[in-house]
Amino acid sequence: MSVIFILVGFSLLVALFFLGSFIWAVKDGQYDDDYTPSVRMLFDDDDFKSDRTKKTKSHQKQ
C-alpha cells in the first residue's frame, strides 16, 4: 500500500506542473486577447501574386 504515498506525491507534482503552465500562459499574455489569435492562425504564409505581375506575364504569353 505504501506505493500510494509515492503515487499521491507524483500526481501532485503533475498537477503542480499544470498550475505552473497556466500561470506561465497568463503571464505570457495569452489571456489578454482571446480573439485575435483565432483569426491569425488562419492566415496563409505564402505570398499572393501581384495582380499586375500576373497581367504582364499573360501578356508575354500572348
Next chain:
Amino acid sequence: MSQEKIVGIKRELESDLKDNTHCFHCGSDFEEIIVKAYAHRFCCEGCKTVFEILDENGLGNYYGMEDNPGNKILSKIGNKYSFLDSPEVESGLLDFNDGGVSSVKFYVPKIHCSSCIWLLENMHRLEKGIVKSTVNFLKKEVYVVFNDEILSLREVVELMVSIGYEPNISLNDYKKEAGKTEDRSPYYKLGVAGFAFGNIMLLSFPEYFDTNGYLNDNFRKLFGYLNLFLATPVLLYSASDYFVSAFKALKRKYLNIDFPISVGILALFGRSSYEIISQSGAGFMDSFTMFVFLLLVGKWYQNRTYQALSFERDYKSYFPLAVIKVWEGREEPIPVGDLKVDDIVILRNQEIVPTDAELLSETAQIDYSFVTGESEPISKIQGEKIYAGGRQVGASIRIKVKKVVSQSYLTRLWNQDTFAKEGSHFQSVVDKVSKYFTLFVLIISISTLLFWLPEGHSLAFKIFTSVLIIACPCALALTLPFAFGNTMTIFGRNRFYLKNAEAVEKMDRIDTLVFDKTGTLTQTGNEEVLFVGEKLNTQEQALVYSLVAHSTHPLSKTIYQFLEGNTSQKVTAFKEVPSQGLEAKVNDCLIRIGSASFTHYLGALNSDLSSRVFVNINQVNRGYFLIKKQYREGISELITRFKKEGYQIHLISGDNASELDNLKQYFPEGHLHFDQSPEDKMNYVKTLQKMGAKVLMVGDGLNDAGALKQADVGLAVSDDVYSFTPACDAILDAENFTQLNSFLSFSKRTIKVVRISFGISLFYNTLGMVFAIQGVVTPLFAAILMPISSITVVGFITLAIRYCARQKNL
C-alpha cells in the same frame, strides 16, 4: 496551383463581374467618380493608391479574405503629423525605447475585419524599419515595434494613415504610465483556487467512500495535511479580495455581501484546520475551495466587459496631443499641456481649439458640433473669444491663448470635484439582503451555541461552526454576477453597452428620463423640406424667397436654401413677430408666413415631430412647407411608450426654442428647456435628483458630459460606438435607440429574477441550517449541498433571463 488559390481567384473574378457598383478597396457605393485600374474599380484615387501599395508589396491577400475590406482614404496627410517630430512628444507616446528599437501602441478605431489584422501585422513587408506589429482585435489596438534608426514615429504613423488605418492619437495617450499592463491577478487567483479545489476533491474521496472503516490512519493523516497544505494559498491569496472588501465596508459601518462570505470562509477553514490537526475529523476543505472557486468564476463572468469601448473618456481623448506654436518667428509643435497664456497658436483646417483663446486672424468659422451638437459653423471675427472644443473650418487661423488648457471653459466641466458622488455609496440589492441575512445567521448561530453549550464545549463549538459553514451564501453570492453578466451579454448583442454590472441595477430604479435634443433625438444633417398644397408658381416662390431672405430664424434659412435660385424682389413693411412668423409687402402682395394661427390656417393637421411653415398670400392660404428635422426614426413612438409606462420625461437642449411647438405635444408643460448651457444641464439633473428622482440622462456630445456624469445613469447615444463618446455609464448604438424602453424594462425584469433567485438560495441556506442546528451535518453533506444550490441558482437565472430577453425581442 493549389485548390484554395483557384477558388480564391475564381471568387475574385466573380465578384469583379457582379460587383460593379462598389469600390474594390473600401466597398463604398459609386456616385460619380470611378477610377478604373487593373481590372478593378475604385471610388477614388486614395483607394486606388492603397491598392497599388499593397499589390506592389505582395500584400494582395488583403483583398482575398473579405470583400472590400479597406477604409476610405479621406484626406491628404500633409504635415498633420509634424508634431510627432518633436522629441518631447515622441518620448511621451513611446511605450519603450532602447537604443535602436522603439515600441508604441496605437488605438485604431478602423480595425474591423480579419483582413485588417492581416495587413497591419504584415506592415513589416511594406516598410523595412518595422520589426513587428501585433493587433489586438477586441481592443482595436496595434502594437508596433520599429527600428528608430530607420524610421521615425511620424513615419510609422504616416505609413498607417497611407494604408487607411489612421491611429487615434490624443492627449489621453500622452505620458501614460509606462509599462502599465493589465491586472492579471484574477486569473492567477482563479487558477490557484481551481487547482486546489480539484486536488482536494480527489484527496477527499477516500474519506467519503470509506463506509467500512478500511482507511488506514496514516492515509487519513496524509490526506488531511495535504488538504491543509493545498487550501492555505486559497485562503491567503485567492480569497483575499473578500476579506479586504468586507473589512473596508465594516470600517464604513455597513455590512456588504462580502462579510457573510468572509465569515463563512473563515469558519470553513478554521474548523477544517482544527479537525485535521487534532485528528478529530476530515474537515471541509473541499467545500471551502469549491466555494472560493465558484465565487471567483462568478466574478470573472461578470467582469468580462467591452474592451474596445471606453466609458471614461474626457476631454483628453478629444483634444489633440500637440499644437503648432508660433515662437520668435518660428513654428514649432508643442504639447498642448505646455501652452501658456498669451502663446500664439496656428490652427489649420479641421483642427481643434485646445483652450479658450482670442482670435488674431480676421475671420474664422468654428464648428462646435462636438460641444453643442449644432452642426452649423459659427462665424467669429478678429478679437472675439473662441472657446475650447470648437473645430476650425477652412483656412488656417492664428489665436492667442487666454487660459491654460486645464482652466478652459470646457475642461473645467470635468475638473469639478462635485462629480465624486460624495459618500453616497451605491446600495446594491444584495447589500440590503446581506445585511439582514448576516444578522439572521449570527442570531441563529449564537443561539445554537448557547443551546448546545450544556452538552459540552467541543460539541457546541462544532455545531456552531457547522451553522456558519452551511450559512455560507454561496448561491446568493453567485446570483448577481450571473444575472448581470447574462443581462449585459444580451444588451451587448443589441448594441447597448454597459460600463459595469452596477448599471443594470441603477437602470432598474430609473423613473425620470432627460433627453438632449440635438444629436440625440435628432440626427445631425440636412433637413428635409416639402411643400404641401398646390404647387407655388414661380412668382409666388419668388415672393416667399424674398421674404425669408430678411429673417435669420433657422426655419427661414432652411426655406431660403430650399428656394435658392429664385430672384429677389423688393420687400416693404417687413415685420417679424417672434415665435409667430413674418409679414411683409412684396411686389404689392401682402404675404404672411409662419405658424398656423398667424396665417389663419384652418385645415386639419396630423401631429408629428416636424415643423410647418404656413404661407398666406393676399389673405389666401396657399399651403405649407413641411420641414422635417431629421428626428431619429421611431422617436415619437418611443416617447409615447415611455409616457405610457409612467416615466417622467424631460428635454434639455442647448438649442433655441424653434422646435418648441413640435415637442410640446410630447413633453409635459415645464419639462422643456432650451438655451441650456452645459452647466445648466448638469444643474437641472441635480435639481431633479434633489427632488428624489432617479435620472437617466440621454445625451451625445461634450455639452452633455456634465449632466451625464451627474445623472444616476448617463447614457451616450452614438452613431459609431468606437468614436468619441463622453464619459458615461452606458453607450447605445443610435440604430437601436428606439429599443431604449425595452432595455429599461428588461433591467427591471432582471432585478425580479434576481429577487426570486435570492429566495431560492435563502431556501437552501435555511434548509441546510435546519440540519446544522441539530448537529447532523457531515463534510459530505456540505460538499453536496453547496454545488447543488449553486447549480440550481445559476441555471435558473440563465434560463429565466434568456426567456425574458426572448419575450422582449432582445
